[in-house]
Amino acid sequence: LWGESGQLRQLPKLLQYAKxxxxxxxxxxxxxxxxxxxxxxxxxxxxxxxxxxxxLAADADPKVQRLAKKALAAC
Known part of the structure; x- marks a missing residue:
């Protein structure tokens, strides 16, 4: 849901879970x-x-890596 908002103000909430x-x-x-x-x-x-x-692109989990690299393409 936070990502679907498209709002940068969600970033602090999301970063709490990045690790x-x-x-x-x-x-x-x-x-x-x-x-x-x-x-x-x-x-x-x-x-x-x-x-x-x-x-996240350097994460130990291959799925996390793949999804993060895909997301980086949108930046």
Whole structure:
């Protein structure tokens, strides 16, 4: 839901879970950040999302990595 809003103000709430022990939660965060990035116009507004997505792209879980890399493409 937070990602679907497309609003950057959701970022602090989402980042609380970016290092969660459950990879499913981290995967959800990657998707949500990607949804927010995709909603930003101009794309320069998505800059605050790049660093957290880069961290998720280096995650130990391959699914989290894949989803974060896909989300980075929206930045």
């Amino acid at each position: 969660h022990t459950d990879p499913q939660i981290r995967a959800y965060i990657a998707v949500a950040l990607g949804q927010i990035a995709a909603a930003q116009t101009p794309k320069s507004e998505a800059k605050p999302l790049v660093a957290p997505l880069q961290l």
